[in-house]
Amino acid sequence: MREPAWRQEGDEPDYRFTLANERTFLAWIRTALAILAGGVLLHQFASGLEPRLAVVILAIVLAVAAAVLSVVAYTRWRANEIAIRNGRPLPFSWVLILLAGVCLLTAAVLAVLFVVA
Template sequence: MPQPRWRREGEEPDYRFTLANERTFLAWIRTALALLAGGVLLFEFAQSIGPRSLVLVLAVGLAVVAAVLGGLSYVRWRANEVAMRHGRPLPGSVVIPGLAAVSLLAAAVIAIMILTA
């Protein structure tokens, strides 16, 4: 399999940093899978906690966030690899506060749905 151009640029980083970056990528993927599982569980088993349309919107929303997070996890992994190869600081990300906000919003909506059921 041919290597992408960015993997041939700069210097090869210490393998420990590369492996740490991969572990972080896998953590993001696990988080995306957990969000997807939460959406599926809501859709399948949350019949009595709120209006079906609200449950459906929340389940689809979690699935969409999971898909976006899966894609952004690769983008973040690649940006970190490029930065390490060129000796630059690791880039910041709006994904972390965004994910926290989505999690807070989803938890609040579910809590309200349970309390009003």
Template sequence: MRQPKWRQEGEEPDYRFTLANERTFLAWIRTALALLAGGVLMHQFASTLGPRPVIVVLAVAFGVIAAGLTIVAYTRWRGNEVAIRTGRPLPSSWVLPALSIALLIVTVVIAVLLAFP
């Protein structure tokens, strides 16, 4: 299989750094799967939580966040891999604050639904 152009840049890194980068990628994927599972469970079993349209919107929000994280996981992995191969600093990311804010909003909505049934 032909390797992408960016994999031919720089020099081959120590395999430990590549494997650590891969573990980070897999952690992002696990987080996305957990969010997707949470959205599915909410949609299927949370009919007593609040109004059905709100539950559907929350479940879809979890799914959209999960889909976004899968894309971000790959782009972060690739960016880190290029930085490791070329000896540059690892790129910064806006993802952690954005994910935290999105999950905070979803949590507040769920808390309000639980407090005021």
């Protein structure tokens, strides 16, 4: 596999920064897997919650959020790596706000479904 062109930019960073960036990437991937597992769990084992359509939609939203988060994890890792190589500040990301919103929405919908059921 060919090395990406951006890996030739700037200076080779201290390996500790590169490894820290990689650990952050892996934490994002673990979060995506946990969200996906929550969606699967909701779809498979929350059969007592009604309306069933709302449960299925929420499970789909969680699965899509996990897929999006996986892609964002890579793009965030790459942007951070480029910034580190070029001695620039790390870029801001709206992902944290979006992820918090998805979690808030999921919790709110589940709370309503628990009260109704």
